[in-house]
Amino acid sequence: MSWGATLSEALPDAVEEVVAEGTHHFVRVKAESIVEAAGVLRDKCGAQMLHQVSGMDFEDRMEVVYHFTAIEPGTEFMCLKVTIGRDNPEVPTLSHEWEAANWGERETWDLLGIRFSGHPHLYRILLPEDWEGHPLRKDYEYPTEYHGIDCTE
């Protein structure tokens, strides 16, 4: 996992943890440095595409997980994670550099309620604009009705 070493060399203050064992390799970076970390992956490690933006809710904290990929045979996914508090979670947006983050982050906001500061268009994307709550949160309460439609079984 050479990209992990490159990243911790380029941004020693931003990298919190490099995990190169087990079934999933990732680098945990500080939330405020996510844009620079993604820039290092692009400039020095050959990341060409933001493959996926995932949000995670761990009940005591939240995470945003980014998977980058290079376009070459035998490549592996480069994964960055940021950890944020559960009340008022906010991460700088990547959508100015990586257009794929635009919709990926909107979906993460929609389903998990993680805000992306600087996002040009942070509105709900899959759920209706007047939906209450963020369903993929572990403490989500299912609605009993929506505009007069009964949602209980």
Next chain:
Amino acid sequence: MTTEIQGVKLDEAERSTPVLPRDISTDELVFNMGPQHPSTHGVLRVVMRTDGEVVLGCQPLIGNLHRCCEKILENLTYVQGLPYVDRMDYLAALNMEIGLVLAVERAAEIEVPKRAQYLRVIMCELNRVISHLFSAGQFGLDMGAFTPFLYMFREREEGISVINEVTGGRLLYHYIRYGGVTRDVSKDWLGKVLKFCDRVESHMDEYNNLLTYNHIFLKRSAGVALIDRETCLRFGVTGPVLRGAGVKRDVRKDMPYSSYEDFDFDLVTAPCDEGVVGDAWNRHRVRLLEILESIRIIRQAVEKLPDTEIAHKKVTRGWKAPPGEAYVASEAPRGEISCYFVSDGGKFPYRARMRGPSFYNISVITQTCRGLLIGDMIALLGSVDITLGEVDR
């Protein structure tokens, strides 16, 4: 500036550079296409800002088919949850199954027997063939060619029957399971698979003569709705759209899974014998050529099918994945499906984040639509080929 129509907020802020020269531009008109328009391939609503016939900007409004597949997976056991991912891309259900299954198997470190891996390859490639036949026919239908659609459906129907014989389903199969597949196949069935392959191959010239090199179809699609390499990479576009833009990227080649490294096949990129790289015609052509490559893979897999068991470890009711996580991608007909799977050791998956390739593929139309004619928007939507079930999940 954010404009708002009927409660819909349009994101035009960074794309406000003029499309038309000032002296020929007229009043702008904002209108709505879908969600029942036939060419939107499902329930997609696109709000377009136009000047005359020219599209200045658009915003796809998705979510009409949203059922929060990820939340459903979190609330069901492993065995119960698997059939739900079939419903994401209902035209390529087996490719959806393998997307989830591979991630769980990687995280739980389950070895899959060789025969099961080959059977998965045969099934997924069969599904790719029938899915591409559908997409190519549907694109022809969008472009005003009704007959090729019926011809391709004729072969597709036979493909569905072949898969149906083993899996027991026509569209939604629930065939691939954790650790293997459900049912073994007979010699007789393998013969039917080969016969199906021969039949599709023998009809390929017919499709090309009728549709691909048809003069009207060429006029409608060649050189229309360009999506270039850089745009594809920026928007996370994958699959035939990316390869149609000339990028050599196929997860089956770059990060082989399920024994794809055992087979000899070519990575198809834009052939460009008509049109230009990245146009609607080349995306269509890539799909038809990929059908031939899939047939090549199927033939090799049938020939080399090993004689082992078909499920190594029975993941039965109450099975728990050990704590861990994995991210695995696989190549579905519409692009790269991947799953970020996290387990906390409980009997439900803690999180199974699915990447719908169409979700990222459709986001590109916000950029590509600029300067197209309204009629060419149909060529763009049809050639990008989305399945709304997978966009909305």
